Amino acid sequence: xxxxxxxxxxxxxxxxxxxxxxxxxxxxxxxxxxxxxxxxxxxxxxxxxxxxxxxxxxxxxxxxxxxxxxxxxxxxxxxxxxxxxxxxxxxxxxxxxxxxxxxxxxxxxxxxxxxxxxxxxxxxxxxxxxxxxxxxxxxxxxxxxxxxxxxxxxxxxxxxxxxxxxxxxxxxxxxxxxxxxxxxxxxxxxxxxxxxxxxxxxxxxxxxxxxxxxxxxxxxxxxxxxxxxxxxxxxxxxxxxxxxxxxxxxxxxxxxxxxxxxxxxxxxxxxxxxxxxxxxxxxxxxxxxxxxxxxxxxxxxxxxxxxxxxxxxxxxxxxxxxxxxxxxxxxxxxxxxxxxxxxxxxxxxxxxxxxxxxxxxxxxxxxxxxxxxxxxxxxxxxxxxxxxxxxxxxxxxxxxxxxxxxx
Numbered sequence: 001x002x003x004x005x006x007x008x009x010x011x012x013x014x015x016x017x018x019x020x021x022x023x024x025x026x027x028x029x030x031x032x033x034x035x036x037x038x039x040x041x042x043x044x045x046x047x048x049x050x051x052x053x054x055x056x057x058x059x060x061x062x063x064x065x066x067x068x069x070x071x072x073x074x075x076x077x078x079x080x081x082x083x084x085x086x087x088x089x090x091x092x093x094x095x096x097x098x099x100x101x102x103x104x105x106x107x108x109x110x111x112x113x114x115x116x117x118x119x120x121x122x123x124x125x126x127x128x129x130x131x132x133x134x135x136x137x138x139x140x141x142x143x144x145x146x147x148x149x150x151x152x153x154x155x156x157x158x159x160x161x162x163x164x165x166x167x168x169x170x171x172x173x174x175x176x177x178x179x180x181x182x183x184x185x186x187x188x189x190x191x192x193x194x195x196x197x198x199x200x201x202x203x204x205x206x207x208x209x210x211x212x213x214x215x216x217x218x219x220x221x222x223x224x225x226x227x228x229x230x231x232x233x234x235x236x237x238x239x240x241x242x243x244x245x246x247x248x249x250x251x252x253x254x255x256x257x258x259x260x261x262x263x264x265x266x267x268x269x270x271x272x273x274x275x276x277x278x279x280x281x282x283x284x285x286x287x288x289x290x291x292x293x294x295x296x297x298x299x300x301x302x303x304x305x306x307x308x309x310x311x312x313x314x315x316x317x318x319x320x321x322x323x324x325x326x327x328x329x330x331x332x333x334x335x336x337x338x339x340x341x342x343x344x345x346x347x348x349x350x351x352x353x354x355x356x357x358x359x360x361x362x363x364x365x366x367x368x369x370x371x372x373x374x375x376x377x378x379x380x381x382x383x384x385x386x387x388x389x390x391x392x393x394x395x396x397x398x399x400x401x402x403x404x405x406x407x
Contacts, residue, residue, distance in 0.1 A: 034060040063341075069364035070331045070344035072391045076373060082148035083138055085383040088112060090129045091136075092382040093168040093307075094354035094372040095180075098205070103139045105205045106354060106372055106384075107152055107180060109167040110136040114380045118191060118231060127189045129382060133167040135182060137205070143356075143370065144386065153180060153200045153209050161186050161215055162198050168352075170251040170308075172289070174259075178202050179289050181250040181261065184215065191231040194219045195246040197263065199290060216291045217261060217284055220244045223268035236269035242280045242300040244268045249308040252289065253337075255317060259286045260337050261293050262308045262319075265300060273303075276324035281305050283338060298338050304328045307352045311367055318367075322349050350387045351375070365391040 034057065036049050044059050046052070052060070078084060083091060095107040111133040116125040126132050135153040138146040153169070156162040162184035169182035184198045196215035202208060223240025226232075233245070243265025250263045261284040271278040280300035284293035304325020311318050316335040321327055329347055332340040350373035361367045368389025376382050 035064075036060070068344060068393055069391070071346065071393070072365050072368060072389050074348055074350055074368070074387050074389050076350055076375065076385050076387045079144060079146055079384060079386055081138075081140070081145040083146040083384045085377060085381075087381060090133070090380075090382050091384050092129065092374040093352045094374060094384050095169050095171045096354050097143070097356040097358065097371060098171055098173060099358045100205050103141060104143050104358075105137060105139055105171070106146070107135055107137045107169045107171055108354075108374075108384060109133045109169070111165075122188050122190065129380065130167045130183075131165050131185070131189055133165045135166050135169045135180065149206065152207055153182065153198075153211065156184075156211070158187070161196055162211075163187055164189050166198065168249055168307075170249075172252045172254070174254055174289055176203065177289070178205050179252060180209065181216070181252050183248055183250070191233045192225065192245075195248060197247050197250045197261070201290070212290070216293055217247050217250065217263060217295075219247050219265075220295075225268065234269055239267050239269045241265070242267050243282055243295075245270065247282075249306075251308045251310055253310055253312065253317065254289075255312065255337050259289050259293075260284075260317070261286065262310050264306065264308055273324075274326040274328075276304070276328055277306075279304065279306055279324040281308065281319070281321075296338055301334075301338050301340060302327070302332070304330075309353045309355065311355055311357070311361065313361060313367075318343075320346065320349060320353065322346075322351070350385075353387070365389060 041049060046056055090111045091108055093109045097104050097106050109130055113126055115129050118127050134151050134155055136148060137152045138148045140146040153166055155166055164185040164187040167183050169180050172179040178201065180200045182198055184196050185193055197217035199212040199216045200209040220241035220243050223236060223244035224238040226235030226237050245268045246266035248264040248266065250261055253260045263282055265280055265282050267278060281302040282295060282299035283301055284295045286293045302321060304327035305321040306323035309320035313333065316333055317337045319332045319340055321330045321332055327342065329345055330342045331344045331346050333343050334340040352374050354372035355367055356371040359367055359369055370386060370388050373385055373387045374382050375385050
């Protein structure tokens with residue numbers, strides 16, 4: 001069998017480690033920092049160290065402990081009960097799964113009705129599937145058959161910062177209190193609307209939930225639109241910070257005595273990079289679960305990604321980076337919760353993963369044993385499904401290995 005060393009062979013993070021651009025001279029100051037040992041050169045198939053391409057320089061800058069412990073594949077399955085597909089209903093963006101008194105719990109975005117987009121009656125119609133949503137929750141004894149329990153967090157009253165929609169929630173449990181962080185939108189839902197992050201807490205997973213009176217996180221206020229058209233989100237005079245337009249997909253992790261709020265940032269005048277949207281992640285840190293949260297000076301902490309999927313691992317924080325940017329489809333790890341390095345590529349990861357936080361994560365890839373995700377039936381209707389991840393550490397050249405998971 002051939003070891004899957006290639007699973008981390010696209011460590012694009014090493015771009016930052018190699019300071020030189022391709023040059024015609026045989027050596028450069030940057031080359032002196034690279035490991036040019038005979039063993040390293042032989043492993044990488046480099047036979048002439050005097051002529052190094054940019055790709056070879058990046059490879060020589062990779063860490064020595066390349067493994068494929070975080071490489072794997074995924075399968076997705078239908079759920080039973082109330083979370084099975086239902087025509088006319090949107091259920092999406094499941095939170096992490098937790099277990100309380102023998103029951104699994106999950107929170108998610110729910111709405112009804114078709115999506116009309118921005119061309120209709122914005123005040124009364126639905127511009128996105130996640131528009132006009134509330135946060136619901138469901139319970140299960142086995143993680144397969146789910147019972148929908150009702151609304152956990154509803155939209156606010158007219159004029160409130162969350163009066164249009166509350167959605168894309170995540171759960172955190174700390175010292176007997178349950179916390180839900182989530183995205184919020186205030187009406188009218190125009191293309192330039194600036195999403196924020198809200199918080200609710202309860203002494204029970206069944207509520208009642210107390211909502212924060214104000215957002216706990218807002219977009220940066222240092223961009224400048226290029227005209228007065230409220231539905232032109234691409235025309236800018238100044239783009240501002242990576243999160244100058246929206247803060248999305250929040251997730252709070254207790255870490256090193258503080259609370260790390262990870263989130264997705266969208267920039268005013270958003271562009272495209274490496275074939276994907278210009279999406280990056282940030283973190284805001286607080287001493288108390290309820291805040292105040294202060295954005296890290298090192299933001300953005302990723303140059304790629306989409307939905308936030310983070311978890312504690314090996315004394316640091318792991319992050320699954322998907323969908324957008326030059327480092328999409330990778331798993332990254334940070335010892336300090338801010339500075340991340342690629343550990344593996346991860347093709348085909350499900351969308352909007354809700355991790356199962358009841359799992360023992362001492363082993364690599366164990367966090368993906370099973371969890372929840374969402375899937376589009378079409379643009380109007382989405383539903384929640386269950387995924388299973390299988391670690392893959394080697395491969396053979398026949399089809400039998402694929403059937404066995406390739407292990």
